[in-house]
Amino acid sequence: MNSTYGVIAVALVSLATLGIGAFGLRLSRTTSDFYVASRSVSPVWNSSAIGGEYLSAASFLGVAGLVLANGADMLWYPIGWTTGYLLLLVFVAAPLRRSGAYTIPDFAQVRLQSIGVRRVASVLVVAVGWLYLMPQFQGAGLTLRTVTGAPTWVGTAVVAVIVVINVVSGGMRSITFVQAFQYWLKLTALLIPVFFLVHAWTDDGRPSPVAPEAWFQPFGEANGPGLYLTYSVMAATFLGTMGLPHVVVRFYTNPDGHAARRTTLIVLALLGTFYLLPTIYGVLGRVYASDLLDSGRTDTVVLELPSRMLGGNTGELLAALLTAGAFAAFLSTSSGLTMSIAGVVGQGLNRGLGAWPGLGWARGLSTITALRLGAVGGVVVPLILALSAERIAVANSVTFAFALAASTFCPLLVLGIWWRGLTARGAIAGLVGGGLCAGIAPIMTIVWGPEGWLGVLMSQPAAWSVPVGFGLMVGVSLLTRSDIPPNVARTMVRLHTPERLEVDRRG
Template structure:
């Protein structure tokens, strides 16, 4: 691969993102601008920004790499990522917007009238955010190493520094402009190469390396999947989306509840279109580039395939476009996460000022950078899937029960969140060691959501039932605020 193409694409995206971000700085004046863009972002614009931050390294590179490795069974990931937004539409979007909170800890404290709940929620939001940023930085490291020949750490450092600078400068208002631009860049960067490759292959000039029967054997499809792993993965992806801090904070930027619902419907459409293209890349790679199916390297499929299948200068242009889209994916998701983390850290520890937000943005970028530099990627889609499992076991139950169940108490919420955190954290961190010692339990540790989520919910409900006298006095009024439309009030 020509290194000059990689340099040009990465520099172009970085410069464009920085310019758009600093343009947003011109209209970022108040504290509300920095935290929630003064709640003035319209549905189409907000949906584009959500697509920009949600479609991460796992979506842009990881889905295609997973399909290359596992066959059509990997399609469960884009299905789950998209369906998670349907859950948001049905259960969370409008009530969360009506809560009037800036962050998830704001919501849990207001709902349960408890500072202790806020502290536990804040800690979990920070953990989720940091561990979600790490795969983005690892994806940037892989992209820079393959496309430019620079050492891997250069990609991680470049993304972390640029994100910290843009977020600290303009906050949510600025990042909204950047992420909307980056979504449409990512969509174009996948759609155009896929169409070009299909047109070239339609000319019959390239023979598949594997026959269809070899590339897509029955054992590599949904019928060959372990039923427990499949169910557990879908539980993690469907419910984990409901607790992602960088996604939820976006609903606070809508003008009202109906706008939040319209935003979610538009996002569903945008995600459904987007995921057609990494899926197509994975299927093409399975047939035409099976030699790339190496764990740890398969995520580079999208970066390599256009130049291999489309000859001449056109192939190089397509490669540059894909590199630009990949770098935009790392920047946009990392930016959304840093914004949400900076809001939580600054409000809880630094007084909630603009200066505190900027300091928190720097901290939120540097900690995951240190983790990314000290670890190696084990597959982008798999890494993000585990973060979803952790989120589904911790933040999701308290959010859903806080919106829809009057009987939730502070002790119940804290008990449930800690139970989910301990169980899913132990499964994720200790799974490889325990699985080697007890192979029979390995599937339950590799995909823990199917048992950690029900246990976390059960503990939350049981403790709340036993503590029913501690239901806050203002619960009924708060729930009416969540569920009664603004115009009806």
């Protein structure tokens, strides 16, 4: 690919991101602006912003790479990532908005009246955010290296710096505008080249991918680990969506619960449209880029197809457009993740950490200053990990974050919203137990690389770590019924009463 086109594409996306973020800065004045955009984001704007932050490197590059490498089984990733919003619509969206919280730890404290639950939830928000941020940073480095030949660290650092600037300058208000723009940029970046590539494919006389028969069949090992892996991916993606902090925080920006539901319906349509496209790139990759399997560069198939299939200026320009879309994916998702981490860390500086020895200075910080410090500090660890750790497939690494969210925050939200019997000790047990199970598994997979069934269980832990999280929360709560908050009935009414009924009752 012509590196000049690639550099121009990255530069334009970066400048547009900073420019739109600066526009949001002009509208950000209050704490509510910075944390939840004053709860005034319409469903159309919010759904576009959710699509922007949710469609990450794993969606833009990783799905096509997985389809190229493994075939039809990998379609469970985009199916699960989309279906997760249906579950979020049914179980979580409206009650969560009615809670009046800014973050998941806020919700935990409102529901369970416990500082301990809040602290555990805060640690997990940061852990999920770091686990999700690392592949975004790595993917940015890979993309810039592929299209320009620049060192990997350059793309990683560029994304980290731009994201911090946007979050620090305008908070949620700024990144809402940025992410909405970036969803439509990503969709356009994938859609336009597809017409050219499919036309070239049909004219080329190669109508069928070159692949073993198993590549076309789901459940390749119907009675073996293949079936377990499929169900585990489904559990992680179906349930993990409702527990991702950067996804959940966007529903706090809706005006009310009805708007939150409408937002979720529009998101389903936006994601369903988008996920049709990476699959096409994966199939075309089997025809024109199967050599990427041997080199371990399957994640670059989306970026390389235009140059391989079309060549000339047309191929170079389309590759540059895809580069722009990929870079937008890294920026938008990283912005949402950084915002979710910054909100939790910022509140921690104000409320909890300021009471620790040596950290008394934190109590004197304004809420907005604390959030800005949280944004800067929140990207340091994943940035270091991205620069130092060995790269793994982006879709696989993101699934670890989904498994952690599904094993911790999914039980907390579902049980907290729908079961009045949840107690603080039960919630802590589930968060810690589910979190340890889902957190240790990827570490063992990356560091140790166990083989056999143990390796299978560790590589995709959601099928057993999610039941552990739910089981511990229910079991310990039943043993500690005396801890049920005395105002739980009032809280449950607040979560489940539509705002219009509240207005009618007060009127």
